[in-house]
Amino acid sequence: MLFAHDTEVSLNATAALVNTGRGGREELPDVAALDRFVAAWRWTGSRTHDQAELDAVKRLRPVLARLWGMTKDEAADLVNTLLRDASALPQLVKHDGWDYHVHATAPEAPLADRMAVDAAMAMADIIRADEFGRLRVCAASDCDDVVVDLSKNRSRRFCGLTCANRVNVAAYRARHSVS
Ligand SMILES: [Zn+2]
Ligand SMILES: [Zn+2]
Numbered sequence: 001m002l003f004a005h006d007t008e009v010s011l012n013a014t015a016a017l018v019n020t021g022r023g024g025r026e027e028l029p030d031v032a033a034l035d036r037f038v039a040a041w042r043w044t045g046s047r048t049h050d051q052a053e054l055d056a057v058k059r060l061r062p063v064l065a066r067l068w069g070m071t072k073d074e075a076a077d078l079v080n081t082l083l084r085d086a087s088a089l090p091q092l093v094k095h096d097g098w099d100y101h102v103h104a105t106a107p108e109a110p111l112a113d114r115m116a117v118d119a120a121m122a123m124a125d126i127i128r129a130d131e132f133g134r135l136r137v138c139a140a141s142d143c144d145d146v147v148v149d150l151s152k153n154r155s156r157r158f159c160g161l162t163c164a165n166r167v168n169v170a171a172y173r174a175r176h177s178v179s
């Protein structure tokens with residue numbers, strides 16, 4: 001493990017959130033889809049389950065997506081802005097069977113604010129460890145999903161097995177076709 005457990009979960013959750021809006025698909029079309037996303041990533045804390053909450057999360061998404069195209073200095077500025085705007089206050093907490101980890105927002109803060117600060121705290125870790133280069137875009141030519149490469153040897157190139165298999169099969173066919 002490269003980073004603290006909660007940092008790695010947050011980095012993957014941030015990439016997953018960004019990817020709900022990539023590739024011309026809308027994977028958060030309604031509140032029910034947001035409920036499924038929140039359950040899948042085990043977000044705790046307050047929810048309003050309404051359109052305003054969904055809209056706020058969808059407004060956050062392109063802001064976070066910009067991190068994948070930024071320099072480290074630009075990302076540091078954005079992280080600071082996100083933390084300042086939400087008046088982030090890091091606290092060690094234990095809950096729901098998780099051992100100590102950091103929350104920098106109160107559980108009653110709006111979901112989008114908690115997502116923004118959680119992403120910003122995880123990005124702060126990756127930037128100060130000088131590992132910002134681990135933010136990548138999937139190497140499959142027909143996929144623009146974002147990835148945080150948390151592998152030991154920085155070898156992760158694809159967003160998931162589907163893209164890895166598709167590209168490997170195409171490469172295999174190219175190698176074995178007679179021209
Ligand atoms: Zn927690
Ligand atoms: Zn992909």
